[in-house]
Amino acid sequence: MRKTLAITAVAALLTSTAANAAETTLTISSYGGGYQEAQSKSYFQPFMAQNPGIKIVEDSSSSNAKLKAMVETGNVTLDLMLTDDSFGLDADAQWLEPIDYSIVDKSKFIEGAAGTYRVASDIEATVLAYNANEYGGEAPNGFADFFDTEKFPGLRAVWKYSASGIFEAALIADGVKPEDLYPIDVERALKKLDRIKDDLVWWESGSQSEQLLASGEASMALVWVSRALSVGEKGVKIDWTNWTSQTGYWVVPKGTKNKEAAMKAISFFTEPAQQIEFTKYMPYGPSNKHAVDSVDAKFKGNLPTDHLDTRILMDAEWWAENGAKVDLRFQEWLLQ
Incomplete structure (x- = not known):
C-alpha cells in the first residue's frame, strides 16, 4: 500500500512538474500589422516549435508609457517588447532588465545593435x-x-x-x-x-x-x-x-516573471536563420552580422544592411x- 502511494505521489509530482513547464507563457508586444506577422512567421512560431514548454502570446500595443506604468505599479504582464531608438537607453534602467549576455551572444551583433538594456531586432x-x-x-x-x-x-x-x-x-x-x-x-x-x-x-x-x-x-x-x-x-x-x-529593439520589462525565457527568446530571434527568414517578408536588415551577407531574398540590394558603409x-x-x-x-x- 505504501509503495503504491509512493508511486502515485511520484507520478503526481512528475505530472505537476510537466504541467508547470508547459505553462510558461511569454507575452510579447510588437507593432502589429505585416511587421508583426513577419515576426510571427520568422521568430515566434519557430521558437515555440523548438521550445514546446514555452507558449508565446502576442500583443500589438507596444508602448513605452504602458511598459513604464506596468513596472511602476508592479503589475508586469509583458515579458518582451519591441521598441524604437528613443527607449531602452541607460537612462531607462529603472524600467528594464539588463540583457543577459551569458544567454545572448553579444559578439554576433553589428555595431550599435547590442546595448545594456536592449538588443536590435532589425535595422531599418x-x-x-x-x-x-x-x-x-x-x-x-x-x-x-x-x-x-x-x-x-x-x-x-x-x-x-x-x-x-x-x-x-x-x-x-x-x-x-x-x-x-x-x-x-x-x-x-x-x-x-x-x-x-x-x-x-x-x-x-x-x-x-x-x-x-x-x-x-x-x-x-x-x-x-x-x-x-x-x-x-x-x-x-x-x-x-x-x-x-x-532600429527596432527588444527590451525586457523589469520584474517580469519569465526573464530567463525572454532572454532565450531574444537569443533565438537574433540567430542568422531567423533573421534571414524575416527579410523574406520585410525590407529590414539583420542585426546579426553573420546574417548580413547571407540574405538572398526579394529585397536584397535594398536592405539597409546592404549599405552600412553609407x-x-x-x-x-x-x-x-x-x-x-x-x-x-x-x-x-x-x-x-
Missing part, C-alpha cells in the same frame, strides 16, 4: 526616395541633391518629426561630416532648411508618405525604406548615398537628452 532606414520619371534618368546623389531644387525641382516630402533625421540630413548637405554631427547645430540645420522651406510638404504617417510619392505630388522624399519600396512600380527609386538608421548612425542618447528642446525650436520654425 529612412532613405532618399525619388520619382525617376521626373528626372529623365538623372538620379540624385545624396542629401546634398535633396536640397538642390535647381538641379532637381519639385516638392520634397519629409516626416514632421524633429528626430526623423531631417536635422542630420540638412547638416550633411551643408558639408558637415557624419562623425561631426553631434552635438547637432540646430540653427545651422534650420538655416539650411530655410532654403527649401517653400518646397517642403510634411507627412505624419507612413501611408501619407507613400501617397505623396505615388501620386507624384512629391518628387523626392525622406521616407521609411518599406514605404519607398511599396511604390517602386510607380517609378520610385532609392538613392543609398546617405541614409539615416532607425549609414548615418543617429545618436539616440543625444536625442534622448536634447530632443524636447530641439522639437520646441522645430515647432517654432515651422510657424515662422
Whole structure:
C-alpha cells in the first residue's frame, strides 16, 4: 500500500512538474500589422516549435508609457517588447532588465545593435526616395541633391518629426561630416532648411508618405525604406548615398516573471536563420552580422544592411537628452 502511494505521489509530482513547464507563457508586444506577422512567421512560431514548454502570446500595443506604468505599479504582464531608438537607453534602467549576455551572444551583433538594456531586432532606414520619371534618368546623389531644387525641382516630402533625421540630413548637405554631427547645430540645420522651406510638404504617417510619392505630388522624399519600396512600380527609386538608421529593439520589462525565457527568446530571434527568414517578408536588415551577407531574398540590394558603409548612425542618447528642446525650436520654425 505504501509503495503504491509512493508511486502515485511520484507520478503526481512528475505530472505537476510537466504541467508547470508547459505553462510558461511569454507575452510579447510588437507593432502589429505585416511587421508583426513577419515576426510571427520568422521568430515566434519557430521558437515555440523548438521550445514546446514555452507558449508565446502576442500583443500589438507596444508602448513605452504602458511598459513604464506596468513596472511602476508592479503589475508586469509583458515579458518582451519591441521598441524604437528613443527607449531602452541607460537612462531607462529603472524600467528594464539588463540583457543577459551569458544567454545572448553579444559578439554576433553589428555595431550599435547590442546595448545594456536592449538588443536590435532589425535595422531599418529612412532613405532618399525619388520619382525617376521626373528626372529623365538623372538620379540624385545624396542629401546634398535633396536640397538642390535647381538641379532637381519639385516638392520634397519629409516626416514632421524633429528626430526623423531631417536635422542630420540638412547638416550633411551643408558639408558637415557624419562623425561631426553631434552635438547637432540646430540653427545651422534650420538655416539650411530655410532654403527649401517653400518646397517642403510634411507627412505624419507612413501611408501619407507613400501617397505623396505615388501620386507624384512629391518628387523626392525622406521616407521609411518599406514605404519607398511599396511604390517602386510607380517609378520610385532609392538613392543609398546617405541614409539615416532607425532600429527596432527588444527590451525586457523589469520584474517580469519569465526573464530567463525572454532572454532565450531574444537569443533565438537574433540567430542568422531567423533573421534571414524575416527579410523574406520585410525590407529590414539583420542585426546579426553573420546574417548580413547571407540574405538572398526579394529585397536584397535594398536592405539597409546592404549599405552600412553609407549609414548615418543617429545618436539616440543625444536625442534622448536634447530632443524636447530641439522639437520646441522645430515647432517654432515651422510657424515662422
